[in-house]
Amino acid sequence: MAAAMGTMPTIGMRLDAMIDQIDNLSSPQLYGIIVAATVGLCVVLLGTGSSNLDLQHNTTAKDNLLKKPAAVPKGRQPKWHIFKWINYLAVVAFLWSVCTFCLNASHYLHHESQGVLVQFLVGWSVFLLYFFGFFGVSFIHEDISNDETTASSRQPSSSKNATKQLHKAAPSAPVCSDPASFKVAASSHASTDIKELADEEIAELVLSNKVKDHELEKRLDPFRAVAVRRLAANRKLSTVLPDNKTNVLDKLPATPSLDYARVHGANCEIVVGYVPLPVGLVGPLTLNGETVYVPMATTEGCLVASTNRGAKAITQGGGAQARIIRDGITRAPCVRMGSAMEAADLKMWCEEPENFDMLKRAFESTTSFGKLLACHPTVAGKNVYLRLVCFSGDAMGMNMVSKGSLAVIELLQKEFSSLQLVALSGNMCTDKKAAATNWLQGRGKSVVVEAVISKEIVLTTLKTTVAALVHTNTHKNLIGSAMAGSLGGFNAHASNIVTAIFLATGQDPAQNVESSNCITLMEETEEGDLWISCTMPSIEVGTVGGGTSLEAQAACLEAIGCKGGGNTPGENSKKLATVVAAATMAGELSLLAALAANTLVQAHMTHNRKSNVTRTNICDESFK
Ligand SMILES: CC(C)(COP(=O)([O-])OP(=O)([O-])OC[C@H]1O[C@@H](n2cnc3c(N)ncnc32)[C@H](O)[C@@H]1OP(=O)([O-])[O-])[C@@H](O)C(=O)NCCC(=O)NCCSC(=O)C[C@@](C)(O)CC(=O)[O-]
Ligand SMILES: NC(=O)C1=CN([C@@H]2O[C@H](COP(=O)(O)OP(=O)(O)OC[C@H]3O[C@@H](n4cnc5c(N)ncnc54)[C@H](OP(=O)(O)O)[C@@H]3O)[C@@H](O)[C@H]2O)C=CC1
Known part of the structure; x- marks a missing residue:
């Protein structure tokens, strides 16, 4: 062991050997190596230092709050300008010491006690410690950036994200649709974890466009996203509304029951709440031998009552028969x-x-x-x-x-x-616009529905006569619509019923345009009873997809008996289409009866105007 120890070189022996090696170098070689190493080190250090500084120059205190609120709290930033000057001083001192050493190298290396060399080595070690410290600051800082923002400040994020998200333009697209021409606010791409912040603080970031309003759901749970957006939206609205109210949205419900997790990515964006609509339930309505009840969401007083009266008359008459005569959605x-x-x-x-x-x-x-x-x-x-x-x-x-x-x-x-x-959509589809193609060739489900109602029921339930009904229908729905140049509008108010059922059952309400295409025909039978039919060539409905999966809408579909996918594909959506057509026929029957008997205004004064809130507010005494 002692022998082994005796043969092992000590640190002092190694240092002596190193000095001997250096001693053997020629002076130009020695100076060259030292100067090159020193300059290289300085360049690296200055570069690192300045990148840190640049980063800080481009970053406000608020950005830092956004990037890592917990690690870099607002108002406690390092004094970067002092670091900068210390850095320069350290580099100058380091260069001076190296130059001094180089100029007197042979003297220092041959100094008997080597004490001066040790002083230099200690000094350089101190510099190195300082520089490593500086590197450390730099690494930590970069880690923060990398963790917290995919679009780091070293790489312009806006263009990167913009090109990723934009789809390929059609070859014939005009130059202005070149994705590169779109400008996306750089600030909106910060993707930090903002969950730690209070709602008010996040709303503040939304208002200053540090966080995009419509990206809140990506960063918070959907329920909290709506709550935060409402705070921001109230503030935004207060700046544009004349009386600067700050609580306009408070009366728009956001809780308790809408499932925003379902809504996000399926039904609506930039959600701030939901609009409650009254839903009336029409029925019983006998259709194809089955009893159905029909939910209708509307704010037009009298509409549900009217459809209900028609449904009653149809059911009293033995019910309606409906058939799907064509089924196919289109894209052109x-x-x-x-x-x-x-x-x-x-x-x-x-x-x-x-x-x-x-x-x-x-x-x-x-x-x-x-x-x-x-x-x-x-x-x-x-x-x-x-x-x-x-x-x-x-x-x-x-x-x-x-x-x-x-x-x-x-x-x-x-x-x-x-x-x-x-x-991809060339308008000959035709979706959500009035068009002859849907009227002639159909779109979605084409349905025909009919019923026979006895003259007694017409008299007692509809308060008119068969002859008056047929007369009114011919002159209003047929000749009147022809004179108006109508396209698919040979009816009294199909869109009323279609839209109300669409809203209740989660259909796309904009498709009421073509779904309301309808011709209502009436004749007096040989027995003197009423024959009525509605032909609707383009009812676009579904029982899966779109808004049908939302809880409330799904409940309305369940009430009709056609929620979700049918036993055979298409079974449920076809049933829904026939219900829409039969309810439409009920509405036609009742409105035409009211027009024939001239009771329309009276009915609407009763059901549509009863509780005018403004009037009750200003004259509540007399109203009582
Ligand atoms: C309002 C009625 C129904 C009254 O009609 P009525 O015959 O006086 O009422 P009734 O009390 O004798 O009741 C008869 C049945 O109607 C139903 N009914 C009656 N009242 C209700 C009620 N509150 N809620 C639910 N159902 C009601 C119900 O089925 C009832 O039977 P019951 O169940 O009592 O045995 C009738 O006058 C009517 O239907 N009027 C037509 C109104 C209408 O259709 N409006 C639609 C909107 S108009 C529009 O937007 C489009 C337009 C007009 O511009 C289009 C165009 O250009 O033609
Ligand atoms: N893209 C556009 O241009 C337009 C879109 N819309 C919107 O589109 C939505 C409706 O589109 P839609 O395609 O109906 O619905 P979805 O996009 O919600 O998709 C429905 C999907 O559900 C699947 N599915 C599961 N069970 C059934 C079943 N029993 N029968 C049929 N499909 C089933 C099918 O998947 P798979 O196909 O994989 O088998 C089907 O494609 C609405 O939100 C509407 O507002 C409206 C107008 C234009």
Whole structure:
């Protein structure tokens, strides 16, 4: 052991050996190495120091609060300008010591006690400790940045995120839709954990655009996101409303029952609450031999009463019969070809059965329920509008058919090199706009419903006569609508009933435009009774998807007996469509009866005007 110890070199021996090696170097070599190492170290240190400083210059105290509220509390920031000057002084002192050493190296290295060399070594160690300390600050600071913001201050985040989120523009899109031309506020991309902050503090960040209003759900649970947004929204509103009220939204309910977790990503964005609508329940209504009750959400007093009266008359008469005569939701992409002749080629190609089969396979690869039923191409010069008709099971099917249509276009682009997609929806679909195509060719469910009501029931329940009803219907709904140049509006108020049922059952209310297409026909039978029918070619409804999964809307579907998917796909949505048509017929019956008997105004004064709040406020004594 002692022998072994005796052969092992001590630190002093190693130092001596190192000094001997240095001693053997020529002076230029020695100076060169020392100067190069020193300059390199200084450059690195200065670079690191300044990056820290830049970071701070670009970062306000509020940003730091946003990035890591717990670690860097507001108002307790390091004094970065003092660090900066200490840093410069340290570097100058370090360079001075190195130069001094280099200039007198041979003297210091041969000094007998080596004491001066030790002094230099100690001094440099102190500098190194300081510089390592500086590195440490830098590393910690970078860690904070990396943890807390994906879009760090070293990389412009706005452009990065913008390109990621924007979809590819259509080839024919104008220059202004170039994704690069979109400007996204850089401040909105901070993605720190803001859960630790109080609601008021987060609302403050929303107001100063440090956190985007519509991204709150990504960073907080959906219920808290709504609460925070309401705080911010009240403040925003106070700046634009004339009386600067700060609590406008307080009367808009946000609690207790709406499930915002379901709403987010499915039904609505920038949610600040919900609007309660009264729901009336019409019925019993006998339809296809079955008794149904129909929930209707409306604020138009008299509407539910009217539909209820019609339902009563229909049920008293033995009930209504309804049939689905066509079923297919549509999407019509607009594509542009190189020439009108190529457009004609495309139309012919799509109409070949084997080619349609290819389109069908492509479409159906995107859905387990959807079936492509037809493709109707319409040519307009170089443009082709491919009206794709899809069976959508129990879904209304707009997302489904849009997804499938995209797959069809991608296939066609492989077949026709000149084909350019102008718009996935080319308006010949036609969604949410009045159009002859829906009236003539149908969209969604096409339904016809009829009933016979005895003259006695017409007299007792509807308070009019069969002849008066038929007369009113002919001159109002048929001739009157014809004179108005109506498109699908040969009815009295189909949209009233359609919209109220749509709102109650979670349908897309904007589709009331085409879903209300309806022609109401009335005749007097040989027995003197009333025959009535409503033909509605484009009722767009679903019992899965969209708003149908929200609790309240699902409850209304359950009340009708058609919640969710049916035993066979499409069973429930078809039932809902027939209920919409039959309830519409009930509404038609009652309103036409009121018009025939001229009791419309009287009815609305009773049911629509009774509790005018303003009037009760100003003359409550007389009102009593
Ligand atoms: C208001 C009624 C029904 C009264 O009608 P009535 O015959 O005087 O009422 P009744 O007390 O004799 O009751 C008859 C049945 O009506 C129902 N009924 C009666 N009252 C209620 C009630 N409160 N709540 C629920 N159901 C009610 C109910 O079924 C009742 O039977 P019961 O159950 O009592 O055995 C009738 O006058 C009526 O239907 N008027 C037509 C009003 C209407 O249809 N308005 C629709 C909106 S108008 C509009 O927006 C569109 C428009 C007009 O601009 C379109 C156009 O250009 O034509
Ligand atoms: N994209 C657009 O252009 C438009 C969208 N909308 C909105 O689209 C929504 C409605 O679209 P929609 O496609 O109906 O609904 P969803 O987007 O909610 O999707 C419904 C999906 O549910 C699945 N599904 C499960 N069970 C059934 C069943 N029994 N029958 C049918 N499908 C079932 C299907 O999936 P899978 O296909 O995978 O089998 C179907 O595609 C509404 O919110 C509406 O407001 C409205 C107009 C235009």
